[in-house]
Amino acid sequence: MIRTTRLLCAAAAAVLIGLSTASAADTAQTYKMTTPFASGVAVPDKIESSIGTLNLNYGYPSADTVDKIYDNLDRSRALQAYLLAIPIVNQAGMRDSIRKFGPDNQTDVIWENLVDPKSVELTANDNTIYNYVWVDTSKGPLVAEIPPKVLGMVDDFWYKWVADIGITGADKGKGGKYLLLPPGFKGDIPSGYHVVRPSTFGSYLVFRAFVVDGSTQPGVDSVKKHLRIYRLDEAANPPPMKFVNASGIPANFVSPGDYSFWSLLNQVIQEEPADGSDPTTLGLFASIGIVKGKPFNPDERMKKILTDAANIGAVTARTIAFKVRAKDAYFYPDSTWRLPFFGGYKFEVGARCQQPGWCCLLLLLRHRRDTGDGREDGGRGLAISVVGSGFGGQSL
Numbered sequence: 559m560i561r562t563t564r565l566l567c568a569a570a571a572a573v574l575i576g577l578s579t580a581s582a583a584d585t586a587q588t589y590k591m592t593t594p595f596a597s598g599v600a601v602p603d604k605i606e607s608s609i610g611t612l613n614l615n616y617g618y619p620s621a622d623t624v625d626k627i628y629d630n631l632d633r634s635r636a637l638q639a640y641l642l643a644i645p646i647v648n649q650a651g652m653r654d655s656i657r658k659f660g661p662d663n664q665t666d667v668i669w670e671n672l673v674d675p676k677s678v679e680l681t682a683n684d685n686t687i688y689n690y691v692w693v694d695t696s697k698g699p700l701v702a703e704i705p706p707k708v709l710g711m712v713d714d715f716w717y718k719w720v721a722d723i724g725i726t727g728a729d730k731g732k733g734g735k736y737l738l739l740p741p742g743f744k745g746d747i748p749s750g751y752h753v754v755r756p757s758t759f760g761s762y763l764v765f766r767a768f769v770v771d772g773s774t775q776p777g778v779d780s781v782k783k784h785l786r787i788y789r790l791d792e793a794a795n796p797p798p799m800k801f802v803n804a805s806g807i808p809a810n811f812v813s814p815g816d817y818s819f820w821s822l823l824n825q826v827i828q829e830e831p832a833d834g835s836d837p838t839t840l841g842l843f844a845s846i847g848i849v850k851g852k853p854f855n856p857d858e859r860m861k862k863i864l865t866d867a868a869n870i871g872a873v874t875a876r877t878i879a880f881k882v883r884a885k886d887a888y889f890y891p892d893s894t895w896r897l898p899f900f901g902g903y904k905f906e907v908g909a910r911c912q913q914p915g916w917c918c919l920l921l922l923l924r925h926r927r928d929t930g931d932g933r934e935d936g937g938r939g940l941a942i943s944v945v946g947s948g949f950g951g952q953s954l
Contacts, residue, residue, distance in 0.1 A: 600617075601614060601617055602614070603615060603616075609626050609627075609629075609630045610626055612626065612627070629859075629863065632845075632846065632860065632863050633863050633866065633867060635842060635845045635846055636846050636863055636864055636866075636867030636871075637867045637870055637871055637874065638842060639823075639842045639843055639845070639846050639848075639867075640819065640867055640868055640870075640871030640872075640874075641871055641874065641875065642839050642842060643819070643823045643843070644875065645716060645717030646715065646716055646717065646823060646826050647813045647814075647819050647822045647823050647826075648680075648717065648812075648813045649713070649715050649716075649717055649760070649762055649826070650715075650813065650822040650823070650825060650826050651811070651812060651813025651814065651822065652690070652692070652762060652811055652813070653692045653760060653762075654822075655809060655810060655811045656690055656691070656692040657692065658809070659800075659802040659804070659809075660800040660802060661800075662692050662693065662694040662760075663691075663692075663693055663694060663700060663787050663788070663789070664787065664797055664798070664799060664800050665691065665692070665799075665800045665802060666689050666690070666691050666781070666785055666799055666800070666801050666802070667689070667690040667691070667802050667804050668687065668688070668689045668690075668778065668781060668801055668802065668803060668804065669687060669688045669803070669804050669805045670687065670774060670778045670803040670805055671774060671803070671805035671806065672684050672685065672686070672687065672769075672774060672805060673688060673805070674805060674806060676805075676806055676807060676808050676809065677804060677807075677808075677809050677811065678809070678810045678811060678812050679809075679810075679811035679812065680811070680812065685769065686766040686767070686768060686769065687766060687767040687768065687769070687774050687777045687778060687781070688764070688766055689708075689710070689764065689765050689766065689767065689781060689785070690762075690764055690811070691762075691763040691764070691787060692760065692761075692762060692763070693712075693738060693760070693761050693762075693763050693787060694759055694760050694761075695738055695739065695740040695741075695756070695759050695761075696740065696759040696760075697789060698740065698789050698790060698791060699737055699738060699739050699740065699743065699745075699789065699790040700737070700738040700787060700788070700789055700790065701735055701736070701737055701738075701751070701786070701787065701788055701789070701790055701793060701796075702723075702735070702736045702737075702738060702763060702786075702787045703733075703734075703735050703736075703784060703785060703786040703787070704723050704724060704727070704729060704733055704734055704735075704736060704765070704784070704785070705724075705733050705767065705780050705781050705783070705784035705785050706729075706731060706732050706733035706780065706784065707724070707725070707731055707733075707767070707768065707777075707780065708723070708724035708725070708731075708733075708765040708766060708767050708768075708781070709724045709725045709726065709731075709765060709766050709768075710722070710723045710724050710727075710763070710764050710765020710766060711723060711727075711763075711764060711765070712736075712738070712754055712756065712761050712762070712763050713761060713762045713764075714756040714757050714758040714760075714761050714762075714834060715756075715758035715759070715760045715761065715762075715826055715830050715834065716757070716758065716834055716835055717762075718757065718834075720754055720755070720756045720757075720761065721736070721752075721754045723736060723763070723765060724765055727752070728752035729752065733784055734752055735750065735751050735752065736751060736752045736753075736754050737751035737752065737753050737754065737790065738754045738755075738756060738761065739753065739754065739755050739756075740759060741755075741756065741757055741758060741759065741831045741833060741834065742831070742833075743755075748790075757831070757833060757834035758830045758831065758834045759829065759830060759831075760826075760829070760830065763787075767780060767781050781801075782799075782801055785799060786799055787799065815868060815869075815871070815872035816865070816868055816869070817861070817864060817865045817868055819868050820846075820848070820854070820864050820868070821854075823843065823848060824848045824854040827840075827843060827848055827849075827850050828850060828851070832850055846860070846864065847860065882896070
């Protein structure tokens with residue numbers, strides 16, 4: 559009797575559910591605002607993807623799916639952050655290398671006997687007298703007395719071009735005094751200087767002197783005679799310059815590409831004003847834990863992701879440099895011989911940014927500036943090959 563009663567109740571329940579379902583379906587078609595889902599809007603409860611199976615329940619991701627998604631999101635952000643940070647970290651590595659020879663603002667690392675295999679650096683030639691100086695305006699404006707007959711520039715900490723000095727600069731190769739102002743400087747600016755306004759406190763001042771009749775001595779002597787860098791408030795009694803001959807000395811001027819890459823990036827972000835960069839780039843750095851004014855303390859999961867991203871980023875940059883996908887990057891089909899410039903020598907065409915990471919290369923291509931007499935100063939775009947190798951780059 560009990561069993562029969564249960565069966566009857568179950569049957570009745572099934573009928574009621576069926577009627578309810580049918581009734582609901584019928585009623586749903588009569589709602590005034592009922593609208594069918596557009597194709598492609600609904601997400602399936604199970605998706606097979608490149609990062610594994612993704613499970614959802616009526617659009618709500620499961621716990622294991624949430625972990626997969628955030629790991630993938632952090633990995634992708636870290637890779638893009640790495641590519642965008644190559645110029646910044648290269649500058650940080652350059653500064654650290656110069657500091658091994660002497661203090662900021664007072665040390666000129668000069669290759670008196672030209673560059674040789676003892677130096678690991680970017681785009682250096684063995685037929686010119688390079689001079690590397692790291693300048694810092696955090697304590698006030700700096701005066702840079704530039705020698706005559708040199709060719710160089712000032713790049714800020716983001717590796718953005720700030721000014722030419724020497725032959726293509728305001729002194730036109732005659733030598734002159736440049737005044738480098740700190741970011742946001744609002745004080746009085748004395749006359750008699752070529753004013754330079756970097757967007758960062760730290761900047762890379764680099765120039766080359768030239769060989770005369772096969773000898774480096776005249777160029778070296780001129781640099782030592784004329785180059786002076788000092789704070790504006792020390793103009794009456796400037797400190798002496800320290801000239802260090804780097805020829806024949808083992809030295810590395812290339813930044814790291816492993817996990818220490820992130821520590822250098824964080825150091826720069828903490829030191830420099832945010833106005834020197836852009837919100838998109840800084841936001842990307844923030845998404846992986848590098849935020850101005852906050853400690854950079856990634857947990858073990860994030861350290862693993864950042865280590866992996868640095869390794870992949872280094873290979874990505876090299877791949878972009880050495881195996882460009884654009885066919886017009888090569889002299890002829892199936893060639894490995896690369897054109898130094900393509901897409902327009904003024905770099906006004908943005909089509910090359912369609913390749914992931916390629917924009918990273920364009921960041922360091924110097925703008926060729928019209929001199930006003932039908933010519934253009936230039937010679938700075940050849941950094942493209944070494945930028946892509948994952949280190950940033952400079953070329954004079």
